[in-house]
Amino acid sequence: MxxxxxxxxxxxxxxxxxxxxxxxxxxxxxxxxxxxxxxxxxxxxxxxxxxxxxxxxxxxxxxxxxxxxxxxxxxAIHHKAVFAIPVVREQVEQAGMAYSHRVVAYRQSPIPAEIAARLALPEGEVLVHMRAVHYGDGRPFQIEDRWLNPQAVPGLEKVDLGRFNANEWLVLNTPYLHADLAFSAENADRRDARLLGARHGEALLVLHRTTWNDLGPITTVRVAFHPGHFVSTEGRSG
Amino acid sequence: MxxxxxxxxxxxxxxxxxxxxxxxxxxxxxxxxxxxxxxxxxxxxxxxxxxxxxxxxxxxxxxxxxxxxxxxxxxAIHHKAVFAIPVVREQVEQAGMAYSHRVVAYRQSPIPAEIAARLALPEGEVLVHMRAVHYGDGRPFQIEDRWLNPQAVPGLEKVDLGRFNANEWLVLNTPYLHADLAFSAENADRRDARLLGARHGEALLVLHRTTWNDLGPITTVRVAFHPGHFVSTEGRSG
DNA sequence: CACAAAAATATGTCTAGACATATGAAGTGT
DNA sequence: ACACTTCATATGTCTAGACATATTTTTGTG
Missing domain, CATH: 1.10.10.10 (Winged helix-like DNA-binding domain superfamily/Winged helix DNA-binding domain)
Structure with missing residues (x-):
């Protein structure tokens, strides 16, 4: 029938x-x-x-x-979100530059109130906190300040994030169900300026991104781009 | 069959x-x-x-x-793009503030090389150039610097853009087929600072948006937001 | 073995028919 | 006027069957 x-x-x-x-x-x-x-x-x-x-x-x-x-x-291996999470390496290499990266800091740390609120976790919960710099042709391209929730990322303990790229590893290995993105602009503080090779006070495009899966928040990251960088997309018709 | x-x-x-x-x-x-x-x-x-x-x-x-x-x-009356073109009035009113706006400049003007390249029009073509400030509760919320192509917008000559809001009028009356969006950060120059009530050099989130329909480019606009403003979206799953 | 032709197969798309569901419109009673 | 019920209708969704098309796999040939 x-x-x-x-x-x-x-x-x-x-x-x-x-x-x-x-x-x-x-x-x-x-x-x-x-x-x-x-x-x-x-x-x-x-x-x-x-x-x-x-x-x-x-x-x-x-x-x-x-x-x-x-x-x-x-x-799928790559995750085509609307504002796709870019794998920094690809972004850099597509621009014809040689990619490299350096992990500046990596430790377990209790989360401050701001991060706790963003992740909906109790303040003081211990997560992985790391900072890294991504380079194109040896010049800083973006810096990331990331909090990672091991509970939501099975297999994380087996990965040496000091060597591998957290961004890349997460994109390739951790599907997410939901993401929040927010763009803002900030004047470079001394650390931003030093790591990015920018002048103190220079305007930086900053992207905050938080992702979740069924196990809870995966990661929240603040990405600051080299001065003058554009993040672009194509709008759908309408 | x-x-x-x-x-x-x-x-x-x-x-x-x-x-x-x-x-x-x-x-x-x-x-x-x-x-x-x-x-x-x-x-x-x-x-x-x-x-x-x-x-x-x-x-x-x-x-x-x-x-x-x-x-x-x-x-449809409203245009739900992925990064929807926000009608500024709605954005402001949704935040519980009273909306107002002011047109700071409005004239016909030949386009400079940069705009010509962005619109794929010959340099020197005469378009409508306007600048406006949008306020929430009397405080500057965003400023726009816009070039408008009358050829792609039938009915434009009948509208008094000095009184009505270009953003709003375009969104409600001009469907587009394609849009480019790019975010960047800029240090406020003197004019930005004055119009937005920001400090000189303060980091501003800047959005460049260009839209096209079948008649050609409709408009390109540089929107600078009040310091500290976030533009956020929800990422699709993936 | 190299290479071209043929077969196989998974997705892409369309059709006709049917039932489900929300909701605008009209009618009914109070 | 107002609430309530009934009816009509446009979209929402599903099914089974069929053909289209892109690729991979297999087979045949020099």
């Missing part, structure tokens, strides 16, 4: 998308993995293939999946 | 969306107008209703259309 619809509270395609998203976020299906094809998922979820197709297309739009004809559907 | 597909170069839903978009941008269907229902459009375009539905949902996602059950589909 055609056109049977249960009066379920949530649309079926939405429910399928939610379940697939859950499997990705909970690592049941990992980065780069091929997931079952639409026909199999249609059987599993007792739905028409068109419904599964719709669900998977939604997830592809959100950046969770990469889909190609004949090649199948894979869990 | 089921499942007939012509091997057209462009997907049918895409083509329908493009045609509806064209009718909106060219004012055949105007803001707030009710457009024909899915069944009628399906007949007109010789497509299944599901295909028309897909096309219209795409346009609703892009912010061109507002759709409601039983009430039908209307051309």
């Amino acid at each position: 055609t056109g049977k619809r249960s009066g379920s509270a949530v649309a079926k395609a939405q429910a399928i998308a939610a379940e697939v998203r859950r499997r990705i976020v909970e690592r049941q299906w990992r980065h780069g993995d091929r997931i079952p094809d639409e026909a199999d998922l249609a059987i599993e979820f007792d739905a028409a293939r068109a419904t599964v197709n719709k669900a998977l297309q939604m997830l592809a739009d959100e950046g969770f999946l990469d889909r190609r004809r004949r090649a199948g559907t894979r869990v | 089921t499942g007939k597909r012509s091997g057209s170069a462009v997907a049918k839903a895409q083509a329908i969306a493009a045609e509806v978009r064209r009718r909106i941008v060219e004012r055949q269907w105007r803001h707030g107008d009710r457009i024909p229902d899915e069944a009628d459009l399906a007949i007109e375009f010789d497509a299944a209703r599901a295909t028309v539905n897909k096309a219209l949902q795409m346009l609703a996602d892009e912010g061109f259309l507002d759709r409601r059950r039983r009430a039908g589909t209307r051309v």
Whole structure:
């Protein structure tokens, strides 16, 4: 028969998308993995293939999946958010510069009130606090001041963030469900100026970003860009 | 019969969306107008209703259309871009402040090289150049420095932009097909400082925005925010 | 082995039909 | 006037089937 619809509270395609998203976020299906094809998922979820197709297309739009004809559907490696979290290395290398980075500070530390409020964690909770500088052709490109929640990042303890790049490692290994972004401008303080090679008081574009997954807040970071840097995007039509 | 597909170069839903978009941008269907229902459009375009539905949902996602059950589909009044062009008045009033604005300068003027390059127009072309200050509770909130292309904005000559708000008028009356956004930080120069009530040299968040429609560039604007202002968004999951 | 042709396969898209649901409009009673 | 009910209607969503298309895999050939 055609056109049977249960009066379920949530649309079926939405429910399928939610379940697939859950499997990705909970690592049941990992980065780069091929997931079952639409026909199999249609059987599993007792739905028409068109419904599964719709669900998977939604997830592809959100950046969770990469889909190609004949090649199948894979869990995305890069996360295409609207304001995508840029992997700094790629940004630098795309500009034709040689990338390098240096971790300036790395320690466990109780969080101050401001960070606690932003992460909705109790003040004094101990998180990983790190600062790093990213360079293009040896010149400072951006500095990051980051708080990391190990509880939300399984596998973090195995990574030497002093050597690897926190930004990069997180983007590649930690899907997030929600992100807050805020741009502002700040006059460079002495530390900013020193690390970025800017003048004291110079205007810096600052980006605050906080991400969450189902386990709680993942990380919050303050990124300050080299003076004169632009962050641009293309607006959707409307 | 089921499942007939012509091997057209462009997907049918895409083509329908493009045609509806064209009718909106060219004012055949105007803001707030009710457009024909899915069944009628399906007949007109010789497509299944599901295909028309897909096309219209795409346009609703892009912010061109507002759709409601039983009430039908209307051309959207507000333009929900990803980084929506905020109507400053709404921003201010939502913060519980009284809105006002003042046009500081308004004249026809040949465009300098930088603006010409940004708009892809010949240098020296004469456009409308205006500067305005937006206030919340009487205190400067943002300043805008805008170039307007009358050729791309039919009806502009009838509007007294000295009284009405260019930002608001454009958002409400001029659909755009494409927008570029770029954030940067600048130290306030003397004029910025005076108009915004900031200190000379203070870091300002600056947003450059340029929009186009099928007639060409509509407007490019530099918006400088009051010191300490944040522009935030919610990232999509991914 | 190199390379081209053919087969296989997963996603992309469309169609026709059906039922679900929200809500505007009209009618009804108080 | 006002609240309440009923009805009509446009969109929302799903199903099953079919063909289209991009790629990968396999097979055939020099």
